[in-house]
Amino acid sequence: MAASAVKFITVAPLAKHTATVVFVHGLGDTGHGWKPVADMFRTDPALAHVKWILPHSPIRSVKANMGMEMPSWFDIYSFGFDTDEDEAGMLQSARLINQLITTEVESGTDPSRIVLGGFSQGATMSLLTGLTGERKLAGIAVLSGWLPIRNKFKSLVSSHASSIPVFWGHGSVDPLVKVQFCRSSADFLSEELAIPRSTTPGEIKGLSYHLYEGMGHTTNQKELDDLQAWIKQALPEPQPA
Numbered sequence: 001m002a003a004s005a006v007k008f009i010t011v012a013p014l015a016k017h018t019a020t021v022v023f024v025h026g027l028g029d030t031g032h033g034w035k036p037v038a039d040m041f042r043t044d045p046a047l048a049h050v051k052w053i054l055p056h057s058p059i060r061s062v063k064a065n066m067g068m069e070m071p072s073w074f075d076i077y078s079f080g081f082d083t084d085e086d087e088a089g090m091l092q093s094a095r096l097i098n099q100l101i102t103t104e105v106e107s108g109t110d111p112s113r114i115v116l117g118g119f120s121q122g123a124t125m126s127l128l129t130g131l132t133g134e135r136k137l138a139g140i141a142v143l144s145g146w147l148p149i150r151n152k153f154k155s156l157v158s159s160h161a162s163s164i165p166v167f168w169g170h171g172s173v174d175p176l177v178k179v180q181f182c183r184s185s186a187d188f189l190s191e192e193l194a195i196p197r198s199t200t201p202g203e204i205k206g207l208s209y210h211l212y213e214g215m216g217h218t219t220n221q222k223e224l225d226d227l228q229a230w231i232k233q234a235l236p237e238p239q240p241a
Contacts, residue, residue: 005096009053011035011042012051019115019138020115021052022101022114023052024121028071056071087149101116115231116139117227120144120145154192167227171214182211
């Protein structure tokens with residue numbers, strides 16, 4: 001599949017465009033699933049300058065769902081995540097998402113003004129794309145995700161990966177991506193990739209890790225509020241000349 005094949009929807013900024021969020025949906029969803037969040041965030045005057053790009057994944061057979069065809073960035077062999085991974089599918093989708101970023105940069109948006117994020121499978125793709133890409137982005141947002149191809153991830157990361165801010169949110173009772181898997185993934189970032197843990201509230205550097213009590217494999221208003229505040233720090237309004 002050619003990198004140019006990815007389709008997406010755009011949520012235009014309400015003010016002059018100076019920054020972009022690329023947000024990647026999860027399994028079985030489309031970019032439309034996260035449009036209400038983009039619509040909500042852009043009404044914040046401090047985020048009115050942000051354009052949202054919401055890509056749609058290819059349709060593929062998913063083994064863990066009895067081979068049913070559905071929107072999916074890569075095949076999932078088991079929802080226990082204790083089997084081999086579809087590394088080829090992941091790397092193919094990383095190229096698709098990176099092409100979106102390339103197009104955005106070529107249109108005049110500096111990588112330091114682009115946040116890449118996603119939910120579940122999309123969060124996993126954001127980690128893979130954002131930490132291995134040739135450009136240093138403003139940040140990566142991970143909602144209910146996990147670190148893929150851990151056995152070789154360290155060999156894939158870019159030289160600037162440890163200095164990219166990461167927002168990580170996860171539900172304490174997620175039945176699909178267990179919290180232990182989330183914690184071990186976050187630990188890998190800090191221990192193996194040298195991404196420091198953020199210790200100061202509101203600080204836009206390092207790994208900002210949030211566990212939401214009672215939340216399952218979804219999002220909630222508290223997580224969205226925290227994400228909104230983090231994006232405002234990562235992509236601040238341009239200062240008047």
